[in-house]
Amino acid sequence: MSGVPAGPAGAALRPEIDIARLPHVRPVHWGRIVTAAALLLLLALLVRAFARGQIAWPVVAQYLTWRTILEGLLNTVLMAVAAMAVGVVLGVLAAVARSSPNPVLRSAAQFYAWLFRGTPVILQLLLWFNLALIFPTLGIPGLWEARTVDVMTPFLAALLGLGLNQGAYTSEVVRAGMLSVDAGQYEAAKSIGLTYGQSLWRIVLPQAMRVIVPPLGNEFIGLIKTTSLASVIRYSELLHSAEDIYYANNRVMELLLVATFWYLVLVSALSLGQMLLERRVSRGVARPAGRR
Amino acid sequence: MSAPPLLRAWRVGKSFGTHRALEDVTLEVARGEVVCLIGPSGSGKTTFLRCVNQLERYDAGGLWIGGELLGFREAGGRLHPLPEREIARQRRSTGMVFQRFNLFPHMTALENVIEGPIRALRRPRAEAVAEARRLLDRVGLFNRQDYYPAALSGGQQQRVAIARALAMRPELMLFDEPTSALDPELVGEVLGAMRDLARSGSTMLVVTHELGFAREVGNRIVFMDAGRVVESGPSQALLTSPQEERTRNFLSAVLG
Incomplete structure (x- = not known):
């Protein structure tokens, strides 16, 4: 009698089996x-x-590769990048204000997010663009003054509308990232004498980036497409250019496909950039070998 | 006339809501002394340490380091809470080692150590790096300076944390159960680093469950229970012949 217990169907009667030495059948x-x-x-x-x-x-x-289309493409990229830059700066400021010990700052940040998330972005674009109707001139009393219609160009109106709106959404993304950082990190930062601002900038935000970047890439992709709304205030971005052409030559679907192509190219390039950025911000986490 | 104590706590109290975490805690730590705080969990040892490092604000009594009142300024019989920047400055006289290490995971061991000297003390980078390398060498981690914390063992991380605290050249080192989160076989290396530190004359206040360490390295032991100091005395004496019933019960429970 061997000491090997018999399995069902007597399979265990060959205890000398070694799965590394037998050919493996690939399952279909x-x-x-x-x-x-x-x-x-x-x-x-x-x-x-x-x-x-x-x-x-x-x-x-x-x-x-028509000139008007390429100009529209360039304007789309410009607006998306500029509005995202405004959005990230405002978003980080609002998120920091939201988690600050100062109750006034906290409420202000909350109000900002409430206001700009609470209204359609197309409405905000129209409000900025038509600002001249209620404020014919803009300026700092005694220092500088200008006619609103000269200042509030389609570009500036779109930048303000999209940027302020983006900032409100970004602030929530950044706040979620900050909340994901362990409380011990704030304490360790304090314990080596860093001020509140230094601990945010050097310790908390860099770690929050790992959590922030994926949804922020998502926001950026959304923003690239939202720039097309700026066509309602005559900002000549990609879709606006395509429309201008098909109003003239009636090739509606052809030009919409042209716009489709370029939007997909933009978003693909962005996804690639996001991947590289994610790799960069997960320093110390996604690198089990540990060496630089 | 003896030298004034480095740390002086007089009738310190602290509440969390309705829970009185510290009550009437009075103790002193002289320069060069190693004092171990022991006691059951929830006895207020860690809270006391966090008050000394101003991670918590005490609400009764007084705390002084080098004769300077912590967290407040007295003027005309009234107390003014210190601004954040002043508190950050006061914190620099203490170095804190946490139970869960709290290394910055996005920085290498070396970057963890130089962060405070460069940002808070505004020392030149080259100088901070040279000193950080010396300190990492001192805790036996010279050849791990470019590793991220995730690639280090718990014991190595805690030794980096000790180097990080030392880099601020604190007058008083605070240890909050520095070996409690470690695998048993890694406890020795951290206690070894702390022993070397004590031998070099550092002033240390250590919350610990390692009674062997307290006996061997500690000059004095303070036993706390339910937020109060129950008994304190020279390490050997307190461990072998405790005066209080509660101390005896605790020691017999821990030592078995």
Whole structure:
């Protein structure tokens, strides 16, 4: 009698088995094969539909690099980057104010988020753009003054509308990131004599970045597309340029596809950038080997 | 006439809501002395340490380091709470080592150590780096200076934390159960670093459950229970012949 207990069906009767020494049979993943086949079929149908549809592909290709379209693309990128910069600065300030020991700052930050998250962004764009209706002139009394219509260009109105709105959303993202940092980190920062501002800037925010960057990338992608709303206040961004052209030549779908193409390019580039940034901000966490 | 104590606590009290965490705590730590605070959990040892480092604000009695009242300024019979910047300055005379290390995870060991000297003391970077390397060498981690905390063992992290506290050149080192979060086989290396520190003449206030360490390294032991100092005395004497019933019960429970 051997001391090996018999398993079900007597499988354990060969105790000398070593799974490293036997060839492994690769299991067939039927689910993957079926879904892949189904999706390929759908894709084929879609390609066929577009090929037979009444789309003048040469026109799409022609307008892809049309001057007006490229200018619109540049304006979209400019506005998205500028509004995001405004949004991040305001968002960080509001988040820091929100978690400050100063109750006045806390309420102010709360009010800001409430106001700008509470109204549609298109409404805010229209309000900024039409500011001249209620304030014909802007300025600091005695120092500088100008007519509002000269100052409040489509660019500035879009920047204020989108930036202020973005800041309100970003402040919540940043606040969530700050809350994710362990309370012990604040205490350790204090214990080595750092001031509140220094501990936020050097210790808390860098760690919060790891949590902040993924949703912030999401916000940025959203913002790139929201810039298209600025077309209502005559800011010549990508969609506005496409519309201008198809009003003239009636190639509606072709130009919308051109805009689609460029939005996808922008968002893809952004996703790549986000990936690199995430790698950078997870220093000390996603690096088990530990060496720089 | 003996030298004035480095740390003086007189009838210190502290409440959390309705819970009285500290009551009437009076004790002194002289320069060069190693004092160990022992007692059951919830007895107020850690709270007392946190009041000394002003991570908590005490609400009764007085706390002085080097003769300077902590957290307040007295003028014309009235107390003014110190502004944040002044509190940060006062904190620099103490170095704190936490139970859970609290190293900055996004900085290497070296960067953890130089952060305070560069930002709070505004010392030149090269000088801070040279001193940090010396301190890391002193706790046996010279060749781990470029590692991130996640790549270090608990014992190594705690030794980096000791170096980080020392880099501020504090007059008083505070240890809050520095070995409680460590695997048993790593306790020795941290206690070893603390022993070296004590031998070099550092003034230390240590909250600990390591009675062996308290006996060997501590000059005095303070036993606390329910927020009060029950008994204090020279280490050997307090451990071998405690005067109070509660101290005896605690020691027999811990020593088995």
